[in-house]
Amino acid sequence: MQDFHVAIIGAGLGGLCLAQGLKRAGIRFDVYERDPKPDSRIQGYRIRIDADGQRALAACLPANLFALFQATASISASAGRFLTPQLLPVTGRAPTSWNSDADDDAGDLSVNRQTLREILLSGIEDHVHFGHGFIDYRCQDDGSVETRFESHAQIRCNLLVGADGVNSQLRRLLAPHARPIDTGSICIYGKVDLPLGDAADLEEGTTVVFADGCTAIFDLMRFDDDFTKLAERFAPGCNLTPIRDYLYWALIGPRRRLGLTDDDIDRDPRPALEGVTQDWHSSLKQIIGRTDRHDIAALPVRSGRPDALWPPGAVTLLGDAIHAMSPAGGLGANTALMDAHALSETLANALATSGAPNALLLYEADMRERAIRAIDASERGAAMLFETKA
Numbered sequence: 001m002q003d004f005h006v007a008i009i010g011a012g013l014g015g016l017c018l019a020q021g022l023k024r025a026g027i028r029f030d031v032y033e034r035d036p037k038p039d040s041r042i043q044g045y046r047i048r049i050d051a052d053g054q055r056a057l058a059a060c061l062p063a064n065l066f067a068l069f070q071a072t073a074s075i076s077a078s079a080g081r082f083l084t085p086q087l088l089p090v091t092g093r094a095p096t097s098w099n100s101d102a103d104d105d106a107g108d109l110s111v112n113r114q115t116l117r118e119i120l121l122s123g124i125e126d127h128v129h130f131g132h133g134f135i136d137y138r139c140q141d142d143g144s145v146e147t148r149f150e151s152h153a154q155i156r157c158n159l160l161v162g163a164d165g166v167n168s169q170l171r172r173l174l175a176p177h178a179r180p181i182d183t184g185s186i187c188i189y190g191k192v193d194l195p196l197g198d199a200a201d202l203e204e205g206t207t208v209v210f211a212d213g214c215t216a217i218f219d220l221m222r223f224d225d226d227f228t229k230l231a232e233r234f235a236p237g238c239n240l241t242p243i244r245d246y247l248y249w250a251l252i253g254p255r256r257r258l259g260l261t262d263d264d265i266d267r268d269p270r271p272a273l274e275g276v277t278q279d280w281h282s283s284l285k286q287i288i289g290r291t292d293r294h295d296i297a298a299l300p301v302r303s304g305r306p307d308a309l310w311p312p313g314a315v316t317l318l319g320d321a322i323h324a325m326s327p328a329g330g331l332g333a334n335t336a337l338m339d340a341h342a343l344s345e346t347l348a349n350a351l352a353t354s355g356a357p358n359a360l361l362l363y364e365a366d367m368r369e370r371a372i373r374a375i376d377a378s379e380r381g382a383a384m385l386f387e388t389k390a
């Protein structure tokens with residue numbers, strides 16, 4: 001077991017959680033990430049971690065880092081208001097996985113994504129290699145896997161795990177038929193620091209706005225304390241970037257409904273959004289309009305079912321790399337974290353007994369079942385969000 005070495009492609013939430021789980025189980029690992037630095041680009045802002053995601057984090061992280069994760073969660077009310085674009089109440093359209101009245105969601109934690117990544121990086125920095133874009137791999141006769149990177153580096157490992165997200169290069173090679181489909185929708189998101197001035201009516205927990213054919217969410221992120229102080233208290237040595245309280249917003253809907261084309265993904269979406277939101281309440285328009293261009297990102301919504309099978313061996317996948325899903329259900333990261341926990345636990349058990357190949361089959365069967373349930377829930381959520389007026 002001491003010689004077994006896992007190479008993880010991708011230092012997103014899933015890949016880093018797996019790395020922490022392996023560290024805890026005493027299994028050797030290294031993570032290879034294409035971005036040159038942890039904060040090279042916006043990977044998102046507010047992320048909601050449900051009870052399953054929290055259980056996975058608790059199982060993989062050391063107790064003090066898990067306590068830090070909890071302490072850095074937003075303290076603003078999580079109960080949601082479901083409103084029209086004029087900020088009047090609506091009923092009956094919330095996806096079940098968002099319903100704040102459901103017992104299952106009572107303990108969701110909203111955290112800042114970069115902060116969660118920084119916590120997940122803590123203590124394993126020496127094993128996370130940035131600037132290592134994965135290119136390809138070759139399985140060797142002795143059961144090991146040789147892996148090549150854009151940096152010309154080459155490594156050998158006993159297990160190669162693709163946690164490289166929705167555009168996974170590892171999935172392209174291992175399971176080319178599992179390519180996710182473009183749903184035709186887009187998610188545009190951004191943040192504005194507090195105070196909100198004239199838009200202070202949005203400084204109230206979560207506001208979900210159901211418009212004709214698209215949906216917007218505004219989520220207040222108010223933190224208990226300065227992150228540097230929290231890190232000193234719970235996990236000295238963990239470097240957290242200070243984050244000011246902010247309002248997160250995201251708009252999701254079919255591209256044509258939002259007045260965007262396939263080529264617009266890297267352009268400033270605000271002019272198109274001005275048209276979409278022209279009849280909306282002034283607070284909503286103001287927040288979107290005054291978001292700094294650098295704080296806005298747009299992503300096409302893709303969905304990929306994990307039913308493709310691949311030859312058993314020493315290569316596998318987790319997270320969005322094999323089961324991308326619409327953010328409408330808020331389940332993608334939670335499912336990736338559960339994959340990470342399941343894979344680290346299954347590997348630890350198997351290495352102590354029968355060996356890794358059986359472990360992979362068990363993990364993959366479990367991952368497929370879990371992901372199909374999450375994708376179904378996300379699709380139901382998306383259908384509800386994009387309802388149009390008859």
Ligand SMILES: Cc1cc2nc3c(=O)[nH]c(=O)nc-3n(C[C@H](O)[C@H](O)[C@H](O)COP(=O)(O)OP(=O)(O)OC[C@H]3O[C@@H](n4cnc5c(N)ncnc54)[C@H](O)[C@@H]3O)c2cc1C
Pocket residue numbers: 009010011012013014015032033034035044046047048049132133134135163164165166167168169187189250299318319320321327330331332333334335336
């Ligand atoms: C706006 C928005 C809001 C969301 N909110 C939620 C939410 O509240 N709750 C929730 O559960 N989910 C949410 N999701 C979904 C969630 O973000 C994803 O499901 C989650 O990030 C998947 O994690 P991952 O580790 O599989 O992939 P990623 O987080 O995408 O990480 C993949 C990593 O691999 C790296 N990589 C890519 N290619 C290579 C390569 N060739 N070589 C090396 N490294 C590579 C990438 O740079 C990246 O760091 C949201 C998504 C969006 C877009």
